[in-house]
């Protein structure tokens with residue numbers, strides 16, 4: 445036996461066969477449509493980027509543990525993008541002179557991270573990125589949350605299926621320093637602790653807290669503050685709250701779409717204030733469905749100009765886990781609407797001309813590539829999900845007609861050539 449290569453894709457990556465691709469395409473197209481309704485424009489960027497654009501501001505986990513790096517033939521250190529935000533910040537900074545800021549941009553890149561594959565986590569995922577650049581107004585936050593809510597609803601999700609949890613790193617920092625007594629240099633470590641809080645057992649958290657230099661009292665106060673939810677806001681000074689874009693959001697109608705939650709920190713290092721994550725309420729998917737936040741100085745990697753950004757990345761894996769859990773994934777589309785079947789090989793050109801007529805009328809029509817018996821072809825057309833077949837017989841063709849059969853009901857009628865599309869369309873659209 446020859447030693448064949450494996451047909452499995454590389455661990456943590458996926459092949460998408462046409463039926464699955466059809467489901468994905470329907471979902472993504474719905475989302476693109478909603479995003480574009482808000483005036484976002486689509487962009488794209490290369491999969492390969494200089495490794496240092498992630499090493500500077502994305503944080504230790506991405507830069508040191510998850511980055512796929514390579515050296516090109518010219519000795520340049522490159523990385524497969526693990527996320528899109530540094531790329532889009534680079535593009536915005538590089539084109540700031542010609543852009544009319546603020547801009548609303550979206551993209552749908554594949555991203556690579558070296559992670560242990562598990563539920564909700566793979567090594568190549570697709571992430572819809574939606575960002576606004578060039579504005580610090582709270583209306584950006586309002587628009588983000590409204591858009592997220594619309595995107596979820598466009599997929600059939602109800603209020604009770606998901607929750608948008610929001611926080612502001614500046615408010616959290618004020619609570620940690622003011623209420624818990626954390627020092628400025630302990631802050632980054634305690635942010636990490638808060639980020640892990642819901643995933644770890646109390647003992648492990650207590651050990652981490654001790655290592656960060658928190659005493660038992662502070663650890664207890666930290667737990668109470670986080671559990672306080674929006675009541676924590678009452679303990680913060682008015683001047684700190686005034687600075688936060690979240691306060692006007694929570695006071696607006698959009699405030700009803702979100703829940704203030706001190707636990708939300710997010711892993712990436714570049715977020716500066718607002719942070720948010722969307723969760724499935726079912727309990728089956730306890731990982732965040734997707735998330736994002738505000739980053740005031742990521743463009744500062746590339747330019748002296750200050751160009752703030754805010755946005756989010758919605759991953760395909762967690763999204764489809766959500767859709768499957770709630771029975772919201774659409775069915776794959778059929779392969780074609782109509783199959784045109786010549787009864788003999790000599791009628792192949794006649795069949796092609798009818799298929800042409802159907803296609804130019806906007807219907808999806810195919811002709812068998814290799815002639816088989818009519819019975820077999822009818823079976824194949826049915827399995828391909830065609831709603832109708834057009835049968836081309838020699839005598840009928842000579843007389844200027846064809847037979848159109850409804851595959852669901854078995855009913856059939858004669859149609860004059862030249863008006864096949866008109867009589868087939870009602871069957872397809874039924």
Ligand code: HAM
Pocket residue numbers: 526527528529557559564565566567568569571573574575712732733734735736737754755756757758759760761762763
């Ligand atoms: P992130 O939280 O690292 O944020 O990723 C955003 C989303 O991408 C996650 O919530 C998840 O849906 C998906 N995702 C991330 N890593 C994986 C993985 N290994 N497997 C499957 N899905 C994954 C960012 O990447 C930010 N750049 C998002 C952003 C855009 N912030 C502002 N603008």
